[in-house]
Amino acid sequence: MKKEITFEKALARLAEINGKLESDEISLDESVELFKEGLELSKFCQKKLDDAKLEIEKIDI
């Protein structure tokens, strides 16, 4: 997975994966692949939440 993916993009992709998993038109192989990707995205987001520490910067006008 690309490192520069943002939280928002990861969530959008997860929503897409959910949509595909919900349809009956994909094969078992495809759904297993999607599941793997979804799992990775979830882990990425969870890790981002777990590791997060509010960063604060000050920039004068």
Place this chain on the structure above:
Amino acid sequence: MAGFNILTVSQITSYLKSYLDENKKLSGIYIKGEITDFKANFYSGHFYFSLKDSGSEISCVMFRNFAERIRFMPENGMSVIVRCDLSVYQKSCSCQLYVYDIQPEGLGAKHLAFEQLKAKLEAEGLFDVSYKKELPAYPEKIGVITSASGAALQDIINVLKRRWPVAKLVLTPVSVQGEDAPNQLSAAVRKQDLEIKPDVIIIGRGGGSSEDLSAFNDENLAREIFACRTPIVSAVGHETDFSICDFVADFRAPTPSAAAEVISPDADSLRQNFDDNLEWMKDRISRKCDEYAKILDKFSTVSGKNFTDKIIGNHRKKLDYLSRELVFSYKSVLASFENSYIKTLSKLDANNPAAILKKSVCRIEKGGKQIRSSGETSVGDNLDIYFADGKVKVSVFEKEEGGISF
């Protein structure tokens, strides 16, 4: 005193009261003065006080339903403008003001300016809902415009640490009150929007007097916020304080903490969502597996245990069929080949010298070369004559010129 129309005290008081009450010039009037003898009745909630100036003093009453609406506590010595009716308190026949509203004097002018600016910007469309930008759901960079030392910043930091520590907060510190505050606020909005480029901006400050909040009623600041391309949340003072900045911003939060809540998703509920979603995905997969299992079951019950035999059987049949096809087409190829071979043979036969001799009578050669005219011979030549069944040698003993007709 006969012949005189004698009134009771109550009657004259009542007369005076109705005389005053009927006079429209004495209702809904504005009176300016200094508050004195102020008392807020703890039990009734009514305010009792007097207004005075250098020449006179008049007592005032403000009943609870009006008193509880005003946002500051009146104090002795405060110069105010009250809106009231003049009437009579019948018990003591005292003339007094029945007050609906109190405005500190001086603020009155400010308030008027506020209302005028608000009406102007509203007419220009700066507050139109159609211009309001949507706030991002998961902001990664959050711009904050407030005082570096204020409670507002601390409130925002606390909320973000708890709810959405994924974000990065970029503060542009400004003075939020004082003469230069509007300029600094405007410059900070520009700086954030054009250079820092966060996903969302919070502009605001904690509570204060209306004088303290006045920087957020600046016209230039309002226009800067309107021009800002980044979604911007305004959080000025407390719930009850409204500023021009609030009206023009994309979203008005009642307090800085509330602004931080509004722009941030809740990390804890997100975590829960991820867990739920993983469960859901697993469920989908296992359902899919179940479907496949059902299909497999169907196969095995239809074919029974001879499933593979049947498949092989089918293949064998196909093989047999193909072999037959092959033999058939081989035969037909062969047949057509034979046919054309025979034809070719008979053609070849036609050019065979033996066959030619069968048709003609003979062939005459002189010195091993076939000759076809009498001119090629001379008397005394030895010639070989080949017949179909043998060869004879002859000598030419006489020649006759000219064609022979049979």
